[in-house]
Amino acid sequence: MSHDDADRTVTTTAQTAVTPEEEVARICAELIRIDSSNYGDGSGPGERKAAEYVMEQLDAVGLEGTLLESEPGRATVVVRLEGEDSSRPGLAVHGHLDVVPANAADWQVDPFAAEERDGCIWGRGAVDMKDMDAMILANIRHFARTGTKPARDTTFVFFADEEAGGTYGSHWLVDHHPHWFDGVTEAISEVGGYSVTVPTPGGQQRAYLLQTAEKGIAWLRLRAHGRAGHGSVPNDENAIVRLAAAIGRIAAHEWPREYIASVRELLDTLGSLTGLSSTDDDLEPLLATLGGAQGFVRGTLRDTANVTMLESGYKHNVIPQTATAAVDCRFLPGHEDALMATIRELAGEHVEVEVVHRDVAIEAPFSGDLVESMKQALLREDPEAVVLPYCLSGGTDNKALGRLGISGYGFAPLRLPADLDFAPMFHGIDERVPTASLRFGARVLGDFLRSC
16 A cells, blocks of 8 residues: 555545544443442442443554452543653543432432433433543544544543542552553643633623632541430430530631632632622622532632531430531631631530541642643634633542642533533532533543643
8 A cells, every 4th residue: 555545544534433522422321321329338339330331432442441440349440642742741631430329219310311301411420520531532532543642641541439539549549550640740620611601791701610729628527425324314414415516616607718819810800701899798799690600619718617417326215425427628728727626626625526538629820831722722612702710619539639749620621501500410410411512522622632
């Protein structure tokens, strides 16, 4: 075969290959149909079947992925693609394969059927985050089929266990197989790059929220001690009463506001777009313009502590010796020590505070070549939009990669209908993603990977 014939063959193959936007919805639906619920106690089905599906999709286009198990069934998949310029620092692009549980009785549809309705794919993981997994996988497959390379060496990871803190996923991989991230300096993952539509004096403005920071996590257990006794006898050392008092003090505590750089820039730019005040004493109208996304932003204005579970007692007429409560604390960068000291003070002398799980707060700049590449990839598809930074009140696997000095961003690009209340679907009921948004995201992600 002549060189000209070979060139024509490659060109023809590239032109006829299935594009990412043509198969991203299929991949997303097939992933949703694999129940990979993570209950946080080891009782779920695990990620193995979802990981095997990813391996099959890679194998079908001639790529050799690596499946790693931290424990039986807790599976992570890694594949690395050589870039056009291997002399540049590497990039990590990652998603997670587990999902939070779903109670089918609460949903309009079977949460694991991936039913298509009203232009959306419905199901657990449609938003968090099998949509992004599908965008990543569709683009990897396209690179392999067409011989295209990403701009730089890129490590793609599909993690286990993100929904329970990454102990069996990202943190395990960083601890036991850090070589996968040799040369990597930056990463992208979930909960950023999606659009909100805000009102302006002249009409409406679509804005994409690019995640540049995450609050830290402190999952705590309060354990109150007291004197056990008969339920008919007065008891001034009742563990439940002591715990309730501690909970009341924590709930009533007014955490001071502090605006980190990403939050301040988001609020100031929103104020300019909408004509509304971004000052501390008149912030509510501005936050309301973000619709469902205001919850994520509201959670980043201060540290938070929410009681999520209670446990005590074993019989109606027995005063128990102990009582426990679970508290989910989230802290801004640099606030961990102050938050823990405040919680211990509020808990009081009869209530001990145990750290069940902790992870760091992270913050990356809303500037530089990578950020510019993300912004331009979005704006090439949606030229009239604006791109804004924001801090995530929750957390992602970027926290684990941060231990290796990798700067992490949230960039799962989705152009969303103005009337879709998207952000509350994270861990919510009737989770769904528009198929048009998936196709948009697949195009933007591919553009970004080729140009970053």
